[in-house]
């Protein structure tokens with residue numbers, strides 16, 4: 001391979017050793033804090049992002065409307081009644097309906113998977129609270145979330161189809177502390193909407209042991225959630241205009257909203273900070289990029305994924321000009337693998353990118369690049385994805401919980417990730433070929 005251009009090596013080094021991403025993340029989490037869709041925190045985050053993009057030297061800085069569904073958590077009480085009384089630590093799932101007419105009290109029945117739940121007889125489930133006991137494995141690639149996130153999302157409706165009146169799930173998380181993890185659910189229109197919450201891992205384990213012993217277990221759930229209603233959020237966009245290939249767009253995004261329960265440091269303040277810092281570094285290069293770099297901070301990823309959908313709709317006519325889309329939504333983890341569109345894996349561009357990332361301990365992954373929640377809708381419009389898979393070993397101790405704060409971010413990992421994203425984005429905006 002030809003000797004790599006010096007400016008790319010310099011950029012990689014500067015992003016690794018001299019990144020401002022952690023400072024940006026500190027500013028976002030200290031000065032804005034939680035920024036759940038529809039809250040004053042979200043509005044403050046949009047104002048913060050506009051200012052941060054201008055300070056980063058981006059051009060065409062603007063907001064774009066994202067119609068959004070809004071939801072409020074309200075009070076939440078989950079209590080063990082039988083065989084003994086104890087208040088448990090739980091968090092309502094995003095989008096849950098409230099309990100009506102005071103607390104819901106019912107016997108609990110357990111399933112360990114959706115398949116097991118589906119096979120249960122209606123008589124065992126009717127009138128009861130279903131508890132789904134899934135212990136998420138701690139894995140570098142975070143794939144335990146594929147199963148866990150899905151059963152949290154659809155479990156309530158699957159239980160309701162068998163007549164359940166409430167739904168509990170062990171937090172989709174990898175730690176053993178008494179901190180619950182929230183997350184969105186989705187109700188199936190064909191089933192009754194039942195209240196749903198996540199128990200912190202140890203309290204889920206307690207429930208599992210009590211139920212395994214065969215004795216009847218009764219619980220109370222009292223959720224004061226305010227149901228979904230229509231509202232408005234905003235995507236925030238900024239650009240580094242290209243030169244000879246300016247009509248081609250490389251999109252790099254993260255989501256600006258966060259859950260209400262933490263400060264959104266790893267999910268997804270880290271991604272926002274990296275996107276802004278990558279934009280700043282590329283805007284500050286002596287030579288402008290050939291393609292246009294567009295930085296997007298998406299609204300409402302956590303509950304409804306509305307921001308990514310709004311972007312894809314608003315930019316449908318220029319989808320064909322997007323030559324690559326990347327997303328950072330795996331926290332502060334140092335990347336360990338690069339994924340490109342499968343049919344371009346052996347291309348000179350993929351090899352060049354892999355060689356540039358190898359000193360950061362990143363390997364070329366044999367799989368297909370999949371994008372993420374926010375850029376996902378662009379995939380249906382033919383936009384190729386490029387992924388950096390970040391180490392998720394610690395991520396699921398933090399995301400969607402009160403643990404998601406700056407103190408749990410590892411600056412060195414965040415800098416390694418920023419360097420990888422900066423290098424990848426810089427090459428995508430400047431190389432002769434594309435992954436289309």
Ligand SMILES: [Zn+2]
Pocket residue numbers: 255267268301329
């Ligand atoms: Zn996220």
